Amino acid sequence: MKRTRLMASAAVLAMMAGSLLTAAPAQAAQSCRATASAPTYQAGTIVYSGGVTCSQQATEISITVILEMDGNEVADTANSCIFTYSCYDTGLYPNRSGNQRWCTRVTATNLLGARQCESQNW
Numbered sequence: 001m002k003r004t005r006l007m008a009s010a011a012v013l014a015m016m017a018g019s020l021l022t023a024a025p026a027q028a029a030q031s032c033r034a035t036a037s038a039p040t041y042q043a044g045t046i047v048y049s050g051g052v053t054c055s056q057q058a059t060e061i062s063i064t065v066i067l068e069m070d071g072n073e074v075a076d077t078a079n080s081c082i083f084t085y086s087c088y089d090t091g092l093y094p095n096r097s098g099n100q101r102w103c104t105r106v107t108a109t110n111l112l113g114a115r116q117c118e119s120q121n122w
Helices: 002-029
Strands: 032-040 047-068 070-096 102-108 111-117
Touching: 032 102, 047 111
Parallel strands: 032 111
Antiparallel strands: 032 047, 047 070, 047 102, 102 111
């Protein structure tokens, strides 16, 4: 009987610990914000960047920065930062001939993403 109670108690504690671990990222995400910078043109290369900034220190921030050309994903770069207030990344992609619409999109776990597009003719 004691062994059954111990096992039941251990299962309850494991469930409680699991719910605390899953709640923590959502709570941390509320104090964080994704930002995307409009892509820029530099010497035949499209430069795209973005990241996440938090008002409180986060245990881990994982981001993906995506480059879109005319609405289609053409490149991405990812970064993961631990015990920090921010995490950013920058990617490079060769320009194409003609006039395209370039956009940067940032995604992060448990966080609303961000998107910013260029407004110039390169």
